[in-house]
Amino acid sequence: MILITGGAGFIGANFVLDWLNVVGEPVVNLDKLTYAGNRDNLASLNNDPRHIFVQGDIGDAALLAELLQTHRPRALLHFAAESHVDRSILGPDAFIRTNIEGTFQLLQAAKAYWSGLPAAEQSAFRFLHVSTDEVYGSLEAHEPPFSETTPYAPNSPYAASKASSDHLVRAYHHTYGLPTLTSNCSNNYGPYQFPEKLIPLMILNALRNKPLPVYGDGLNVRDWLYVGDHCAAIRRVLEAGQPGATYNIGGCNEKTNLDVIHTVCAILDQLRPMADGNHAALIQFIKDRPGHDRRYAIDAAKIERELGWKPRETFETGIRKTVSWYLENSAWVERVLSGDYQNWIQTNYTARP
Ligand code: NAD
Numbered sequence: 001m002i003l004i005t006g007g008a009g010f011i012g013a014n015f016v017l018d019w020l021n022v023v024g025e026p027v028v029n030l031d032k033l034t035y036a037g038n039r040d041n042l043a044s045l046n047n048d049p050r051h052i053f054v055q056g057d058i059g060d061a062a063l064l065a066e067l068l069q070t071h072r073p074r075a076l077l078h079f080a081a082e083s084h085v086d087r088s089i090l091g092p093d094a095f096i097r098t099n100i101e102g103t104f105q106l107l108q109a110a111k112a113y114w115s116g117l118p119a120a121e122q123s124a125f126r127f128l129h130v131s132t133d134e135v136y137g138s139l140e141a142h143e144p145p146f147s148e149t150t151p152y153a154p155n156s157p158y159a160a161s162k163a164s165s166d167h168l169v170r171a172y173h174h175t176y177g178l179p180t181l182t183s184n185c186s187n188n189y190g191p192y193q194f195p196e197k198l199i200p201l202m203i204l205n206a207l208r209n210k211p212l213p214v215y216g217d218g219l220n221v222r223d224w225l226y227v228g229d230h231c232a233a234i235r236r237v238l239e240a241g242q243p244g245a246t247y248n249i250g251g252c253n254e255k256t257n258l259d260v261i262h263t264v265c266a267i268l269d270q271l272r273p274m275a276d277g278n279h280a281a282l283i284q285f286i287k288d289r290p291g292h293d294r295r296y297a298i299d300a301a302k303i304e305r306e307l308g309w310k311p312r313e314t315f316e317t318g319i320r321k322t323v324s325w326y327l328e329n330s331a332w333v334e335r336v337l338s339g340d341y342q343n344w345i346q347t348n349y350t351a352r353p
């Protein structure tokens with residue numbers, strides 16, 4: 001079986017569902033259930049014996065040792081993190097604890113477990129660390145996309161904490177020989193994404209006739225990767241990646257934020273027309289994110305060349321699926337929008353006129 005961390009979050013939950021569907025190998029899913037973790041994402045697995053959910057913290061060394069000894073996984077896939085840049089600006093502490101100290105505890109536990117494995121299992125074991133393109137910093141319009149050899153230059157507390165975790169993973173391979181794999185991917189979008197992130201925030205605000213808050217001039221560029229494509233890439237990296245290597249994963253979809261928002265609005269105009277006017281009229285420019293990275297772009301040539309992976313979705317197909325998913329899953333949406341989410345919207349947007 002495999003052990004994954006953060007499997008109740010956006011990408012982790014998509015991965016668990018995809019993995020059980022495509023591979024079918026049992027999964028132990030360790031997740032703290034922070035505001036971003038959501039058991040509803042995994043509701044379809046409630047009676048599935050291949051999914052064992054454990055609520056707990058990756059910083060809990062005793063729990064990690066017990067889980068590894070009990071379940072004896074052949075691989076550990078690490079998705080758990082504090083993942084939202086704006087939250088890292090307002091409160092970096094949890095990012096240091098989970099992304100740096102938590103990853104350290106996980107590496108320690110994995111090393112202890114792996115060292116005790118028989119030789120054949122030891123060489124087959126993998127520790128796959130899911131990271132981000134934000135570790136590379138920001139690109140000017142004319143600069144080439146990030147490759148695996150681009151120097152690290154993280155700009156937000158979130159990016160710095162992920163960069164630190166990448167360095168720890170690298171060191172555990174280099175120093176102790178732990179068979180690690182690291183993937184650095186671009187902005188994911190798709191089903192089950194918590195609506196603090198750009199695309200679900202825009203879809204859900206537009207559906208409620210609320211303003212669509214655009215930071216700065218809206219011309220920051222991101223590369224958009226459909227989450228299903230990301231899951232397929234991770235499966236491939238786990239299957240055939242070279243221990244110690246890193247792989248950049250991108251969607252080949254560089255877009256300005258305004259392009260993304262106009263596309264979402266145009267799809268909603270078709271699927272849920274307003275009585276009067278169109279959704280793009282809700283766009284409102286607001287104060288910029290401090291230290292806002294201007295452009296991210298990924299050169300995904302290595303994973304295509306070495307592992308034969310490339311994205312299947314274009315932005316046009318992926319965004320249409322995504323908007324439709326939010327329209328068709330109103331019960332999930334209502335539950336996510338209640339409670340703590342409202343506090344976040346108050347904190348992040350009322351202070352940013
Ligand atoms: P998310 O915020 O939706 O989910 C994170 C999950 O981790 C949640 O279920 C949460 O409960 C869990 N978690 C948080 N702290 C924990 C702890 N201390 N112990 C155990 N579980 C804990 O994040 P996501 O968007 O699914 O991102 C998953 C991973 O992918 C992260 O490592 C993130 O840095 C990386 N990543 C995300 C994107 C993106 O666009 N979303 C892009 C690149 C990389």
Ligand code: DAU
Pocket residue numbers: 083084085086131132133134185186187188196197198199201213214215216218220221222257289296
């Ligand atoms: O690049 C990968 C990263 O992508 C991941 O590592 C992070 O976990 C993930 O959150 C994401 O980070 P971003 O900061 O790029 O994503 P976010 O959805 O927060 O913002 C995308 C862009 O949209 C960014 O330029 C900021 C802008 N934005 C965002 C929000 C929430 C707005 O203009 N208005 C908003 O309200």
